[in-house]
Amino acid sequence: MNDQPHRLSPIALLILWVKNVIALWPIFVGGFFSVFGSKKSFKEFLFWLGLILMVIVLTLGWSILRYLRFTYAVAPDGLTIRSGVFIRKTNHIPYDRIQTVQRQQWFFLKPLGLEQVSIETAGKETRKAEGQLAAVPTAVADTINRYRQGIGTEAATSPAAETADADAATQTRVINAEPEPDAAYKINSHDLNQYALTSLGFIPFITGMLWVLNKAQEYLPDSWYQQAEHAITGLAIYLLIGLSIIVLVLGFAISYLNIIQKYYHFTLDRTGNELRTSRGFFQTNTVSARLSRVQAIRFKQSILRQWFHLTTVQALLASGAADDEQSNDLVLMPVIRQRSAMTDMRKFISWLPAVIPDLQPIPVRNRWYYVRNMVLGNLALIVAPIIFASVLWLQVSWWVWLLPVGGLWLIIMALQGQYAATTAAITIAPPDQLVIQVGEVWTRQRYYVRKKDIQAMTLAQSIWMKPRGIAHLSIHVRKGNSDQTITSRYMKADLAKQILSWYQPLP
Amino acid sequence: MNETGQALPANIQTVWRFNALIWSVIFLIGGLLLLAASHFWHWPSWLGLGVIGLTVLQLIVRLALVPYRYRFLRYNITPTAVFLQKGFFFRKNEAIPITRIQNVTLEQGPLLRWQQLQQVNIETASTAHVIDGVTASVADQLRTRILKLAQEARDE
Numbered sequence: 001m002n003d004q005p006h007r008l009s010p011i012a013l014l015i016l017w018v019k020n021v022i023a024l025w026p027i028f029v030g031g032f033f034s035v036f037g038s039k040k041s042f043k044e045f046l047f048w049l050g051l052i053l054m055v056i057v058l059t060l061g062w063s064i065l066r067y068l069r070f071t072y073a074v075a076p077d078g079l080t081i082r083s084g085v086f087i088r089k090t091n092h093i094p095y096d097r098i099q100t101v102q103r104q105q106w107f108f109l110k111p112l113g114l115e116q117v118s119i120e121t122a123g124k125e126t127r128k129a130e131g132q133l134a135a136v137p138t139a140v141a142d143t144i145n146r147y148r149q150g151i152g153t154e155a156a157t158s159p160a161a162e163t164a165d166a167d168a169a170t171q172t173r174v175i176n177a178e179p180e181p182d183a184a185y186k187i188n189s190h191d192l193n194q195y196a197l198t199s200l201g202f203i204p205f206i207t208g209m210l211w212v213l214n215k216a217q218e219y220l221p222d223s224w225y226q227q228a229e230h231a232i233t234g235l236a237i238y239l240l241i242g243l244s245i246i247v248l249v250l251g252f253a254i255s256y257l258n259i260i261q262k263y264y265h266f267t268l269d270r271t272g273n274e275l276r277t278s279r280g281f282f283q284t285n286t287v288s289a290r291l292s293r294v295q296a297i298r299f300k301q302s303i304l305r306q307w308f309h310l311t312t313v314q315a316l317l318a319s320g321a322a323d324d325e326q327s328n329d330l331v332l333m334p335v336i337r338q339r340s341a342m343t344d345m346r347k348f349i350s351w352l353p354a355v356i357p358d359l360q361p362i363p364v365r366n367r368w369y370y371v372r373n374m375v376l377g378n379l380a381l382i383v384a385p386i387i388f389a390s391v392l393w394l395q396v397s398w399w400v401w402l403l404p405v406g407g408l409w410l411i412i413m414a415l416q417g418q419y420a421a422t423t424a425a426i427t428i429a430p431p432d433q434l435v436i437q438v439g440e441v442w443t444r445q446r447y448y449v450r451k452k453d454i455q456a457m458t459l460a461q462s463i464w465m466k467p468r469g470i471a472h473l474s475i476h477v478r479k480g481n482s483d484q485t486i487t488s489r490y491m492k493a494d495l496a497k498q499i500l501s502w503y504q505p506l507p
Numbered sequence: 508m509n510e511t512g513q514a515l516p517a518n519i520q521t522v523w524r525f526n527a528l529i530w531s532v533i534f535l536i537g538g539l540l541l542l543a544a545s546h547f548w549h550w551p552s553w554l555g556l557g558v559i560g561l562t563v564l565q566l567i568v569r570l571a572l573v574p575y576r577y578r579f580l581r582y583n584i585t586p587t588a589v590f591l592q593k594g595f596f597f598r599k600n601e602a603i604p605i606t607r608i609q610n611v612t613l614e615q616g617p618l619l620r621w622q623q624l625q626q627v628n629i630e631t632a633s634t635a636h637v638i639d640g641v642t643a644s645v646a647d648q649l650r651t652r653i654l655k656l657a658q659e660a661r662d663e
Contacts, residue, residue: 318632455607455631459600466598476634483633504588504602507511 003075005082009114012135013067020059027055072133074143079119081131093131095147097121099293100319103141103286110284117141120319145288149274181269181276183347187334192266195312195335196259198305206251263334270348275315277330287330293318295453296477296484297349298329299341299446303419306444309338313345316447318478329479352448357435359425366470366490367421374417375410383409416442426473426488426495428502434475436486447486449477457503459496471496512583512590518622519640520577525618527569534562582638584649586656589629591636605656607631613646629653 031048065085073080078094098119105115115138119131133140187195264281275294278286296316305311313333336344346352383406390398423439434454437446454475461471471493477484488496500506541555575595583590589608591601610630619626624640627649641649 452606455633456601456603456636458602460597462597463595476631478633500600500602504604506602507583507585507590 003073005071005073005080006136007071008067008133009112009135009137010067011109011112011114012070012133013063015134016067017060017063020063021056024055024059027051072131072136072140074140074147076147079131079144081133091131093119093121095144098144098148100287100289100317101141101144101148102288103138103284105138105284105286107282107284109135113138115141115284117144119144148288149272181271184269185267185333185344185348187263187266191335192260192263194308194310195263196256198302198308198310198335199255199259200302200304201259202252202255205255206247209247209251263331266331266334268332268348275330275332275348277332279331289315289317289319289330291349294349295479296447296449297332297345297352299448301338301444303442303444305335310335311338311341312336313341315349316477316479316484319480351433351450353429353433353435357427357429359427359435359437360492360495361425362421362488362491367418369470369490370421370424371414371417374413374420378410378413421490424488424491426491426499428499434499434503436475436488438486438488447477449475449486451503453477454503455483457500459500461493465490465493469493473499512581512592515577515580515582515638515640516624516642517577519624520573522618522622522624522640523573523576524570527566527573529618531562531566534565535559538562580639584652589636589653591638601636603629603631603634603636605653608653608657611650611653613650 031052062085066083069085069088070083071081078092079098081089081091081093083089083091098121100120102118102120103115104118109115114135117131117133117136117140119133121130261281263279265284266277266279268275268277270276270291273291274288275291276286276288278284294315295318298314298316300312300314301310312331312335314329315332317330332348333341333345342352342354342356346354387402387406390402419442420439423437423444425437427435429435429448432451434449434451435446436449437444439445455478456476458474458476459471460474465471469492470490472487472489473491473496474485474487477486538555538558541550541558542552543555544550545552545555576593579593579595579598581590581592583592587605589603589605591599591603593599608629609632610628612628612630614626614628615624616626619640622640623643625643625646626640627638627646629636629638638649
């Protein structure tokens, strides 16, 4: 790896082009329907064919231009990316400003030794990673990481290194580089299996499949129904049961396999102040992040994993490069025994307390507020409008059905409120940490936050809560490029004020 | 906790009232356009009437709430933190330590300029807080004070 400007691998051109074409999918769908949908004239067929060909050619041309204009250089003093077709852009990123490096390698790029590298700095407000190299040799990210860990710093400061020497200088360092990690973890097949089996990911999937099945039923030809009426009703029931079992098994299997492939060969290690996680079967996804970017640690347990005493550990990062595009959370430990969680995690996050502090639950007499809010909220926003709308626009027979379903929904929500109320708890872990636990959607989430990572704190109390000595306390933590608010509701007002003055002595 | 700290200058109420009025005028125009649409293209007339009705209602509520909002809004800047307090029926206390503040900006729209007031926006790494309006001299003082304190806190 030398510090001369390089082009991306030609594979990047292909990736860029495919991405551009996919972005224009409505044209293809439109073309598909007009060609195959109904008998259209030959002229129209030609029009769509021409349009599609034109899109393919134009995007190819555009991709080639962008590809030719894009160069990167990994120099001792920083990474330089030049890009832009009409407006030329030069982005110089010094290594000490880089906060996270994310490497993504699809299985088909593995034999070519290529991967995608995304680089993010402390600058905020940008949704996209600051530097994105679509397909580069894996040596690029290795070199960047070595410079970041300060192994290449000597080379960066000495002017001689800026010449051809730099190459040799880094080369020699490569040999005695790659320091042994201070702590490392690798998932074993038993843990991975347990993680996938206790995942609740199949629920949305099965719901989706049932919905599709339901929709498909509407479009079945009427003759099918007429036949079914003639057939023995028992047969229809068997069919229904059979279909439901297939949906259940399939949903569970797909969600199971998806998790296995996603967390395949999961590893976590810490070298100095740098955390690194790596995972994935089809796409190897490696994230390196500075420990200082960790804003909070979250122990997450669905009710199912609570029964099995298993927990997932995630880090809230002040960075967009993370595990999951939607959540900005980095999974540090997919599954870990609740009992050994603290001791095991302290090897990676040294500031975590050695033992789980005694959390202060919310007073028992305040629990019913959670139930009340859940029931009233759902009644006012979901159940009542649906029933009202069905009375107005649908037949009477509908709302006779909707009434018990709505009632059942409210009971489930009341139970959810009860769960949230019994889960909610908070405490100060001396000297400088706050532990706050909330129960959301049948999942217990316990956050460990250092005082310095709490950006602001809000105490809310209505005039009716005051005489009862109740208050809400919210803390604001940076997550990704935005804010995560964690609220402890209906807690003792005295405790809330105590925590507020622990955070910031009141005037 | 009772009201502690500084109240905003009294003429911020004028700004709030005019602000409510201006928005109402905009909504009113929208409602009238909808009425015109129902006249020319036979749209249901309850659309326009509904918008006008809601506009008048929200205007009354907002105007009525101005003294309440003013009476219970407080800010307090100590050497270590900024405290904001609002509301009486639903009271909210916000604490923002000076060390977390990343940025302070002053903002002045036409209404605030007319009343010679300035809005102070305080940003942390994840949140944004607003002091609705203070006199220009106080705003400048606040900004330099907050930024100086933040600088000192960071240097420590």
